Amino acid sequence: MRxxxxxxxxxxxxxxxxxxxxxxxxxxxxxxxxSHDLEGVDALILPGGFSYxxxxxxxxxxxxxxxxxxxxxxxNAGLPVLGICNGFQMLAEAHLxxxxxxxxxxxxxxxRDQVLTVENxxxxxxxxxxxxxxxxxxxxxxxGGFIADADTLDRxxxxxxxxxxxxxxxxxxxxxxxxxxxxARGNVVGLMPHPEHAVEPGFGPDTAAAMRSGVDGLGFFxxxxxxxxxxx
Amino acid sequence: xxxxxxxxxxxxELLDPQGKAxxxxxxxxxxxxxSSVRIGKRFELTVDGPVDDELRASVQQIAEEILSNSVIExxxxxxxxxxxxxxxxx
Numbered sequence: 001m002r003x004x005x006x007x008x009x010x011x012x013x014x015x016x017x018x019x020x021x022x023x024x025x026x027x028x029x030x031x032x033x034x035s036h037d038l039e040g041v042d043a044l045i046l047p048g049g050f051s052y053x054x055x056x057x058x059x060x061x062x063x064x065x066x067x068x069x070x071x072x073x074x075x076n077a078g079l080p081v082l083g084i085c086n087g088f089q090m091l092a093e094a095h096l097x098x099x100x101x102x103x104x105x106x107x108x109x110x111x112r113d114q115v116l117t118v119e120n121x122x123x124x125x126x127x128x129x130x131x132x133x134x135x136x137x138x139x140x141x142x143x144g145g146f147i148a149d150a151d152t153l154d155r156x157x158x159x160x161x162x163x164x165x166x167x168x169x170x171x172x173x174x175x176x177x178x179x180x181x182x183x184a185r186g187n188v189v190g191l192m193p194h195p196e197h198a199v200e201p202g203f204g205p206d207t208a209a210a211m212r213s214g215v216d217g218l219g220f221f222x223x224x225x226x227x228x229x230x231x232x
Numbered sequence: 233x234x235x236x237x238x239x240x241x242x243x244x245e246l247l248d249p250q251g252k253a254x255x256x257x258x259x260x261x262x263x264x265x266x267s268s269v270r271i272g273k274r275f276e277l278t279v280d281g282p283v284d285d286e287l288r289a290s291v292q293q294i295a296e297e298i299l300s301n302s303v304i305e306x307x308x309x310x311x312x313x314x315x316x317x318x319x320x321x322x
Contacts, residue, residue, distance in 0.1 A: 057301055064298070093301065100303035102242070103249040147246060147304060173247065 001026045001228045003221075004041035006071070008033040008062045012049035013084065013196060020196040021045070024221030033065040043080035043124070043224050044071060046087025048140075048194055058101060058143045059089030068094055080124035080224050081188045085141055088180065088190030097181055097190045098156065099148035104141070105173025113205035113214070114139035114193050115167040116179050120160050123186040128223040135216035136205045137198040139171055144192040146174035146181075156181055164191050195220040234283050236291055237311040240300040241272035272308070275299050283312050 003021045005028055007014040018028035029041050038044070051062035062068070068090070075081045075096050083091040091097045104110060115136050118129040129135070148156070153176055156162055164180035172192070180191025195217030198204035205214035242248045251270040258266055275295075279287060295307045 056299075057304075060298075060301065092303070098303075100301055102246065102304055105247055105249055107249045107253050145247075145249075149303075173249075 001043065001225045002029050002039075002041045003027070003043045003045060003224070004029045004031040004038060005045045005047055006031045006033060006067060007047070008049070008051040008065060008086075008090075010049050010051040010053060010062075011047050011086070013194065014047040014049070016194075016196045017045045017047045017084065020199040020217065020221050023199050024218055024225055026221065026225050031067065033062065033067050036066050036070055038067070038070050038074060041079075042228055044074065044082070045196075046071075046081070046083040046090050047196070048085030048087060051086055051090070054143070057089075057093065059086055059091075059093045062086070063090045063093035072096060075183075075188050078185060078187050080227075082125050082220065082224070083188075083190035084194055084196060085144070085192055088192055089143070091188060091190045096188050097183060098152050099146055099178075099181065101143055101192070102145045102147055103143045104145055104171070109140070109142040110144075110171050111138070111140040112169075112171060113137070114169070114171060114179075116164045116191075116193060117167055118163070119165055120163040120182055120186075122160075123163055123182045123189050124224050124227055125189045125220045126163060126182075126223055127227055128219040134167060135219070136207070136214050137193045137195050137217045138205060139193040141172065141192050144172040144174065146172075146178045146192070148175065153178075159184065163189055164193070233278050233280065234313050236277040236279060236283065236313060237309075238275040238277065238291070238295045238299055238307060239272060239309040239311075240275070240295070240305050241270060241308045242305055244306075246304060272305075273299075283314075288312060 005017045021028040163182045166177045182189045198217035207214045255269040
């Protein structure tokens with residue numbers, strides 16, 4: 001399965017996302033923001049970072065990039081799209097996902113290994129998890145506070161579209177502890193924490209078994225690959 | 233050349249962590265009497281030609297769709313510089 005990872009000016013985690021795809025058994029394809037060509041990939045990842053220096057609003061200028069025209073069309077046609085951190089902010093700015101991300105309520109950048117509950121396992125990126133499963137992956141952001149009006153929050157929860165919720169600690173003031181959401185179809189998923197940083201023993205979060213052995217993020221990438229194989 | 237000014241503020245009902253941090257600094261330095269501080273953005277758009285109705289409509293749309301995100305912010309004012317043209321600039 002060929003999974004495209006789009007690099008924007010200021011992307012930081014594009015190569016980490018490519019590595020995660022490779023470790024999950026897929027073929028990463030490097031895509032460029034200034035192009036209009038998705039190169040026929042089977043899924044897309046919008047990686048983390050600080051595109052355009054977070055000018056205007058996080059993800060706002062990137063969401064107006066040339067390639068986003070094709071990303072929006074492909075997402076609306078059902079192509080699996082995962083937005084991580086800055087990528088989630090881009091999906092929100094592009095109106096592919098509801099809500100917005102604002103500065104953390106405590107005002108500081110935060111970097112920690114974060115426990116999440118996977119609440120929706122029907123999406124393209126979460127089918128390898130069990131409903132209610134708790135996973136630990138790194139979180140690192142300055143503007144990760146998820147907000148939406150009360151009606152939108154009720155609708156997201158009512159439709160089971162809160163894909164991930166923070167456990168124990170709400171690290172950024174996100175409303176209703178929301179860490180990530182999905183669109184109604186389940187092909188577009190965005191979250192603030194970083195699954196691509198928890199995919200290889202020795203380089204992930206600490207676990208009870210051993211230091212840095214956490215690979216809970218791998219399930220995101222194996223999910224989309226397995227689903228493609230089943231449907232092929 | 234005319235300059236159009238667009239003011240954008242975080243929605244009133246949302247926490248503004250930047251404003252809160254400034255309010256904290258004011259109170260720490262003994263500047264009392266301020267119940268809150270909110271921080272917004274001011275955009276200055278300098279235009280090449282006259283400010284006609286078409287441009288006004290275009291700026292209105294740009295302000296609502298690009299300069300602000302209606303989920304988290306409001307466009308609170310657009311100043312097309314009409315008064316400045318007649319009085320202060322001359």
